[in-house]
Amino acid sequence: MKQLKNKYEKIAFLLKNRQHIKLLLNNFFEGYLYETGWSRSVIEGKPVDKEGNALPWISIPTIELLKEKDLSQLFVFEYGAGNSTIWFSKRVNKIVSIEHDKEWFEFVQKMIDANNSKVYFKELSYGGDYSRSILDYNDVDIALVDGRDRVNCAKNALTQLSEKGVIILDDAQRENYKEAKEYILSKGFKTLNLVGMNVGRAMKKVTTIFYRENNCLGI
Numbered sequence: 001m002k003q004l005k006n007k008y009e010k011i012a013f014l015l016k017n018r019q020h021i022k023l024l025l026n027n028f029f030e031g032y033l034y035e036t037g038w039s040r041s042v043i044e045g046k047p048v049d050k051e052g053n054a055l056p057w058i059s060i061p062t063i064e065l066l067k068e069k070d071l072s073q074l075f076v077f078e079y080g081a082g083n084s085t086i087w088f089s090k091r092v093n094k095i096v097s098i099e100h101d102k103e104w105f106e107f108v109q110k111m112i113d114a115n116n117s118k119v120y121f122k123e124l125s126y127g128g129d130y131s132r133s134i135l136d137y138n139d140v141d142i143a144l145v146d147g148r149d150r151v152n153c154a155k156n157a158l159t160q161l162s163e164k165g166v167i168i169l170d171d172a173q174r175e176n177y178k179e180a181k182e183y184i185l186s187k188g189f190k191t192l193n194l195v196g197m198n199v200g201r202a203m204k205k206v207t208t209i210f211y212r213e214n215n216c217l218g219i
Helices: 007-016 018-029 031-035 038-044 060-067 083-089 102-111 129-136 150-158 175-186
Strands: 075-079 094-099 117-121 140-145 161-169 190-196 205-211
Touching (some): 060 190, 083 117
Parallel strands (some): 075 140
């Protein structure tokens, strides 16, 4: 297909070739794309597994790693509410999530289990109350940095971690998060870079876990 000039010519070529169409459909409805929820997420336009249950919008390898762990006694603090809030609420002891979008905050608030989950609205101002929200909490086991102002959020999260706490920085491949990565590393943390697609999107994503010895994820 190298001779084809653009994606539209490639699509036209595939449509004319039934074998290619069959291969595409098999990949979409069977195997890895189906099992991870990627295919259903494309159809529904939101991150879900193959049964339609909420998934975090982080790299698929990160989801697979977290699914293997016992999170039941952990406290998660999350920047950026959404399907990840719902997913974690079913697995952890407690989750607190901060959201800057008022309409989205009100939607997520109706979806979570109030017994162990809290979602708070904070107006976004870089370096302001949004990023400092975690300072009201101690002994955070997992700080998920997946919202706005991620550099400041990551820096503040460092001060509130439990002895076994980790930071998960999503979209760590982005150049504008380099400062956050370098700052965390300067504090003696190691990194585990989990590279892959996120559900529903075919682009490369890096989710990085920053950890120390004897961490809550056993890595």
